Amino acid sequence: QQPVQSPQAVILREGEDAVINCSSSKALYSVHWYRQKHGEAPVFLMILLKGGEQKGHDKISASFNEKKQQSSLYLTASQLSYSGTYFCGTEDNFNKFYFGSGTKLNVKP
C-alpha cells in the first residue's frame, strides 16, 4: 500500500540539512525518489534497491533499509533550487508501485 512520508513539510534556510523519511508496511524491492516543483511534472532523482545501499546525486543522497522497509533522503547544504515536493515511490516484490503523499520542502535565503 501507499508508503508513509515524514515530515509533511520542512522549511529550511539555505545551507541547512534535511532528512525525509519514507516507510512501508510491505516488503519492498526498491524505492524511488522524485522531486516535483510547483506546476511541473515529477522528476526522477534516484532508485535504491534492496540490499541497504546508499546512493548520491550531488548533495542529495538516500539510503534504503530493507529490513525496516524504510528509506531516507538526505539533503545537505540545501540550495534554493532544492525547494519542491519530494515523493518516494515504493515497488514491492510483486511489481506494484505506490507513491507516498509527499514532503514539501521550502528553502529560504
Add this chain to the structure above:
Amino acid sequence: EPEVTQTPSHQVTQMGQEVILRCVPISNHLYFYWYRQILGQKVEFLVSFYNNEISEKSEIFDDQFSVERPDGSNFTLKIRSTKLEDSAMYFCASSTGIRNQPQHFGDGTRLSIL
C-alpha cells in the same frame, strides 16, 4: 533526450462531457501509466498498461475511465461524464518495464471541469 509528451496542456470542459487526454510515451518503453494530482495534493495512481492491456488499476479508475493505445505511439485516457471533482492535473508516465528503471513523466494536462 527522449521525453513523454502530453496534449493538450490545458483542457476546459463542461461537466457531463467526455474528454480524451493524449500521451506519447518514450518510443522504446513498454509500460505506460496515468496519474492524477488534485491541486495541492499527492500524485495518485490511476492505471498502468502493458502489452495492450491494463495491468493494474486503482480504486479511482472506475467505469468512468478507460485507456487505449489506438496506434503504435499514442496512449489515451478517456473520462466519460466528467464531474467537477475530476478537475486535476493528469500525468502520463512511461518506463522500460525493466525493474529498477524510473518512470518518466510528461508535463501533464490540466483538466478544468466547469
